[in-house]
Amino acid sequence: MAVIISRFPQRIVPSGRLELKNRMDRTRDKMAIMFLLLLKLPAMETTSGKVLEETYHKWIQYRDDCIRMIDNEPLPQDGLFCNRTFDRYACWPDAPAGSLINISCPFYLPWYDKVSRGVVRQRCGSDGLWELEDNGHVWRDKSECEEEKEVTSQEMWFKKMMVSFRTLYTVGYSLSLFTLVTALIILLSIRKLHCTRNYIHANLFLSFILRAVSVIIKDTMLERHWGRDIMKPTDVSEMLSHQAAIGCRIAQVLMQYCVLANHYWFFGEAIYLYSVLIASVLIDSNKYLPYICLGWGTPLLFVIPWMVMKLLKENKECWAVNENMNYWWIIRSPILFASLINFLIFLKILKVILSKLRANNQSEYPGYKVRLAKATLTLIPLFGIHEIIFIFATDEQTSGFLRYFKIFFTLSLNSFQGFLVAVLYCYSNKEVRTELKRKLRTWRLEAEIVCCGQ
Known part of the structure; x- marks a missing residue:
């Protein structure tokens, strides 16, 4: 069963800065997004610097909006479900057990205009836990959010x-x-x-x-x-x-x-x-x-x-x-x-x-x-x-x-x-x-x- 979630909008008006509960989460978030960008951005230093900073600020906005959703959205009333989470790439809402969740590609991606209609997917297992790959990481299909091969x-x-x-x-x-x-x-x-x-x-x-x-x-x-x-x-x-x-x-x-x-x-x-x-x-x-x-x-x-x-x-x-x-x-x-x-x-x-x-x-x-x-x-x-x-x-x-x-x-x-x-x-x-x-x-x-x- 595939469930398309539309509760979390693609773009949200910037809000005031949110205070995180744990400072280490902030530094780990920075490292995660920077690793992503350094793998994807062009090698030209004169351009990548500007794109890097702009992308990072958009990612901060995306993360803050996700944290607010996690804090404010009501919990499901009944049934087994996978918990809402922010995995430093995308914002995932609560998902019914045994469902495939599709959400829009994150808007902070530098190439978002080319993949704005794409989705990233995760599967919620029948046990109420996000499905894992063989290497122990959570399974995620983000092929539609990647840049075109050409x-x-x-x-x-x-x-x-x-x-x-x-x-x-x-x-x-x-x-x-x-x-x-x-x-x-x-x-x-x-x-x-x-x-x-x-x-x-x-x-x-x-x-x-x-x-x-x-x-x-x-x-x-x-x-x-x-x-x-x-x-x-x-x-x-x-x-x-x-x-x-x-x-x-x-x-x-x-x-x-x-x-x-x-x-x-x-x-x-x-x-x-x-x-x-x-x-x-x-x-x-x-x-x-x-x-x-x-x-x-x-x-x-x-x-x-x-x-x-x-x-x-x-x-x-x-x-x-x-x-x-x-x-x-x-x-x-x-x-x-x-x-x-x-x-x-x-x-x-x-x-x-x-x-x-x-x-x-x-x-x-x-x-x-x-x-x-x-x-x-x-x-x-x-x-x-x-x-x-x-x-x-x-x-x-x-x-x-x-x-x-x-x-x-x-x-x-x-x-x-x-x-x-x-x-x-x-x-x-x-x-x-x-x-x-x-x-x-x-x-x-x-x-x-x-x-x-x-």
Whole structure:
């Protein structure tokens, strides 16, 4: 005999907070729902954090409504029945012995809209006890409340793809980090390389280093915040507390600053080359100071307002989710502005290079196109020209294959860009290689003199 129970509604208006009789029940409830969510939610930390907290609060509401029903509903007058209970997944009313009980899928499930017409089932045995499985747990059929297999397979594919992307850009940033640190040491340690051009290169290298470190730290903080294992009851409350999010929020702010600083040192490189080849800009008695203000000072003008708006309007989790895209434009607009100006300067410089090659009658020689192509490819990573490809294809406007391609393209180029810049403007630079060879010869001679003297 199947009995459909409709006494417990699918949605109940939130009520005042109910006091539980036993504090340990509360912590066990937290652990149960968190285990459920951590098994079901996607692997993307930036999204799962928000869904996790919202789902947990809905579960609290569902649990409180169930406790109120258990306390207030009158007991059956006669007959053998299974007792009403809340098993931390669904709310079960009293059930006549020998009956199959169907209740609606719990409304706190993140995918409730897809399973709102489904039911979860339990069987009340003829002895007035809930039927058990062979392993001793209460038998429950919740197949209609699970996500569709097709959606789950898509989720698994998305998880694997994002893990691959993360591995890709982690490798890229790590490689860039190693080569950039070495290049920075070379530029700063050899005195004959000290000039405005190389000082700007050194600051660009440093901005790449800080960007790589900040991205790695941000990922580590997000994984630490949302990827921790639930080993004891206090882990749940710590995970959902604002105090636990402070570290990843600081990492998020530092990352935004470093990304902006990186783009504005691209801008500084473009302006310097423009001033050398075309017109004098940012020139005063101290040629280096304006570039310092541009590269390290300008990002503060945008990161600080963005941080204030996040604190006042979107103070949730690790500040990784942009609910109101207007606040995100505080960070995005200066990057777009710098990228557009860099692209215009890039075109202007290529025009000047082309005109000089033609003026020297080099356009008649086979190497003409090679030199032009070399100049073009050399300037692209220095100015960050690849940013212009998806400059108008914003995150909210892209979907499907285009979105995945944009993510792959942006992450791969951004992570390996520091490596390319270090190779092009340090290791492959003729002046740097000459001075480095001279320095190595000097060290070798000094070492030989020391050895012979002994």
